[in-house]
Amino acid sequence: MANLTFSQSLLPADSIYMSGLLTQIELLSLIDTLEVSENNVFIPIERLIQRTEGANIISRGNFAQDPMLRSYKNSQINVTLNGMRMFGACTDRMDPITSYAETSNLESISVSHSGNADLSSSALGGSLSMNLKEASFSGNPKTSGLVGTSIASNTNGYNLFGQLNHQNKKWGLFLQVSTKEHGNYYAGGGKEVLYSQYRKINTTANFAYQLSKKEVLKVNFLYDKALDVGYPALPMDVGIAEATVIGANYQNFHSGKYINHWEAMVYYNTIYHEMDDTKRPDVPMHMNMPGWSKTFGTWLKSETQQLGNHKLSGMLEYFQNFRRAEMTMYPENEIEMFMLTWPDVMRNSGGLGLKDTWEINSRWNLNSSARIDLFYSYITTDFGQKHLEVFGYDVEDGIFEPIFSWKENLSYQLNENLKIFTNLAYAERSPDVSEQYGFFLFNAHDGYDYIGNPEILKEKAWQVELGFSQSFQKIDWSLKGYFHHVNNYILGRTDSAIDAMTIGANGVRVYTNLPYAILSGFESSLNYSINKSLTIAATAQYTYGTESNGEPLPLISPLQSRLQLSWKKKSWYADTEVQWANAQNRVNNNFGDLPTSAYTLLNSKIGKDWQLGKLNLKTELQGTNLLDHYYRNHLSWGQIPQMGRNITINAILKL
Ligand SMILES: [Cu+2]
Numbered sequence: 001m002a003n004l005t006f007s008q009s010l011l012p013a014d015s016i017y018m019s020g021l022l023t024q025i026e027l028l029s030l031i032d033t034l035e036v037s038e039n040n041v042f043i044p045i046e047r048l049i050q051r052t053e054g055a056n057i058i059s060r061g062n063f064a065q066d067p068m069l070r071s072y073k074n075s076q077i078n079v080t081l082n083g084m085r086m087f088g089a090c091t092d093r094m095d096p097i098t099s100y101a102e103t104s105n106l107e108s109i110s111v112s113h114s115g116n117a118d119l120s121s122s123a124l125g126g127s128l129s130m131n132l133k134e135a136s137f138s139g140n141p142k143t144s145g146l147v148g149t150s151i152a153s154n155t156n157g158y159n160l161f162g163q164l165n166h167q168n169k170k171w172g173l174f175l176q177v178s179t180k181e182h183g184n185y186y187a188g189g190g191k192e193v194l195y196s197q198y199r200k201i202n203t204t205a206n207f208a209y210q211l212s213k214k215e216v217l218k219v220n221f222l223y224d225k226a227l228d229v230g231y232p233a234l235p236m237d238v239g240i241a242e243a244t245v246i247g248a249n250y251q252n253f254h255s256g257k258y259i260n261h262w263e264a265m266v267y268y269n270t271i272y273h274e275m276d277d278t279k280r281p282d283v284p285m286h287m288n289m290p291g292w293s294k295t296f297g298t299w300l301k302s303e304t305q306q307l308g309n310h311k312l313s314g315m316l317e318y319f320q321n322f323r324r325a326e327m328t329m330y331p332e333n334e335i336e337m338f339m340l341t342w343p344d345v346m347r348n349s350g351g352l353g354l355k356d357t358w359e360i361n362s363r364w365n366l367n368s369s370a371r372i373d374l375f376y377s378y379i380t381t382d383f384g385q386k387h388l389e390v391f392g393y394d395v396e397d398g399i400f401e402p403i404f405s406w407k408e409n410l411s412y413q414l415n416e417n418l419k420i421f422t423n424l425a426y427a428e429r430s431p432d433v434s435e436q437y438g439f440f441l442f443n444a445h446d447g448y449d450y451i452g453n454p455e456i457l458k459e460k461a462w463q464v465e466l467g468f469s470q471s472f473q474k475i476d477w478s479l480k481g482y483f484h485h486v487n488n489y490i491l492g493r494t495d496s497a498i499d500a501m502t503i504g505a506n507g508v509r510v511y512t513n514l515p516y517a518i519l520s521g522f523e524s525s526l527n528y529s530i531n532k533s534l535t536i537a538a539t540a541q542y543t544y545g546t547e548s549n550g551e552p553l554p555l556i557s558p559l560q561s562r563l564q565l566s567w568k569k570k571s572w573y574a575d576t577e578v579q580w581a582n583a584q585n586r587v588n589n590n591f592g593d594l595p596t597s598a599y600t601l602l603n604s605k606i607g608k609d610w611q612l613g614k615l616n617l618k619t620e621l622q623g624t625n626l627l628d629h630y631y632r633n634h635l636s637w638g639q640i641p642q643m644g645r646n647i648t649i650n651a652i653l654k655l
Pocket residue numbers: 090091092093094095238273274275
């Protein structure tokens with residue numbers, strides 16, 4: 001799928017410059033963009049991501065699933081919201097950044113795999129960019145609205161959103177408010193999964209102002225609050241998870257003889273997260289565990305005009321992130337204990353990325369990109385430093401770490417139908433806050449308390465990918481294979497000299513570097529248009545992950561595939577999908593993995609668009625897991641089963 005380097009929505013609607021930008025298409029092999037439309041607006045963000053090639057999600061309940069790209073996870077992948085860096089405030093990964101947006105406030109989600117695929121980060125395992133809906137301009141002033149609702153049978157819950165969009169020649173405004181509330185879900189066969197409920201509200205606003213024919217100023221605001229969120233796979237729930245995001249963006253089009261476009265942004269976001277164990281029975285000891293994450297960032301991006309066969313782009317970036325997490329324990333009949341689980345950690349990062357797109361001739365294309373990031377992390381308080389000193393680390397000076405990544409993407413158009421490509425990348429990743437400074441972070445999957453290691457080394461990966469795509473009048477298909485060799489792969493190692501803090505934990509693990517790990521696999525897709533109204537789509541994906549000693553890497557999905565038949569006639573549409581996952585018996589018991597059985601799911605949807613005078617109404621009846629199969633996804637923690645049959649009724653009214 002094609003993606004624009006700078007989103008087309010950035011442009012004034014009546015701009016004469018529009019056509020110039022629409023031709024800047026990235027190569028198919030690098031970025032996969034999923035557009036959000038009325039057809040998928042009620043699918044949670046995480047489920048949408050799961051539908052992109054090579055993606056998976058880790059579930060700890062029915063909320064805030066954790067995205068994975070080709071089995072890379074956590075800080076191995078880079079997740080941004082409108083180009084803004086954000087970092088969760090939970091030490092236990094209860095709040096991946098994707099949990100602070102809503103499908104209905106997104107324009108699209110872009111996914112890229114492996115290191116340095118999109119210039120804007122040096123993440124080892126790829127990037128996920130969530131692009132917010134934004135205001136635009138129109139020669140004729142117009143105001144429009146959208147109201148949507150969805151009612152779900154399984155959770156006895158609902159989603160509701162309203163949008164307002166005003167456009168005129170000079171400025172535009174986009175506003176959205178959404179809310180959702182879901183009860184416990186029921187697995188196949190009717191078993192209730194306790195503590196899987198959630199509530200959430202989200203408000204998004206975007207204001208765009210046309211400073212001149214060539215210049216646009218945009219201001220973004222997002223506020224998101226989740227309440228009473230259950231995590232059945234974890235020993236605790238969440239009382240409050242709250243994010244406030246503000247950003248301003250200046251764009252300059254057709255800037256000069258050599259520069260085609262440049263853009264600058266400054267932003268700030270703050271996240272507050274508070275865990276809650278008061279709803280659980282038999283809690284051995286009550287604990288209070290709040291967390292904070294505050295990020296300030298700024299960047300400058302630019303792209304040149306076509307310079308002969310070359311086009312250059314670059315990005316200069318700086319961000320700063322502060323994180324603190326507390327734990328207060330209240331043992332019965334004893335005085336309370338207070339500690340920091342993220343001991344006041346400040347991280348600074350400055351980065352420079354450059355990219356060259358070279359059309360060697362009509363058949364050969366070469367994209368080269370490189371990025372360097374300088375990280376500096378330190379603990380801001382004496383009290384925080386004392387935590388790591390307990391284990392003999394001297395953390396007064398902070399940690400400086402340069403991170404380098406480089407990628408070559410070569411493609412060859414063999415003939416009209418067939419395109420072949422190959423990528424070669426070298427990528428590095430700086431250890432994250434938990435891996436460097438974490439202090440007794442409980443991991444419910446393997447049952448160990450984790451301790452950071454300020455002396456841990458960065459991960460370094462060599463990545464090779466090879467693939468082709470072939471398209472005919474009615475059929476197109478593609479196949480990609482990859483092999484990644486990750487040196488210094490970071491994983492926990494049991495240290496029996498340290499006692500666990502969490503009651504009932506199996507012990508303590510300290511983050512260490514494996515000599516290396518290997519991740520390899522493939523993705524394949526096929527589309528077939530049988531006739532005007534019928535299409536078939538199929539996908540398959542597989543990853544094989546192994547440690548240097550031959551043990552399987554934990555949390556690796558088995559072979560998965562989907563087959564979808566879609567039908568469309570006049571205002572009616574329907575689709576049916578079969579989803580398969582193989583059994584996974586290649587597991588790592590050391591890290592809490594258990595074998596998982598194969599499963600097959602059946603999903604279906606039927607809908608109609610109604611034109612009622614000036615109003616447009618869309619109604620839909622959707623069913624997932626129609627056979628009410630009891631199953632567990634290999635990536636769901638704590639042996640919790642996934643959702644059974646769920647029937648939703650969706651309606652969207654355009655005003
Ligand atoms: Cu949490």
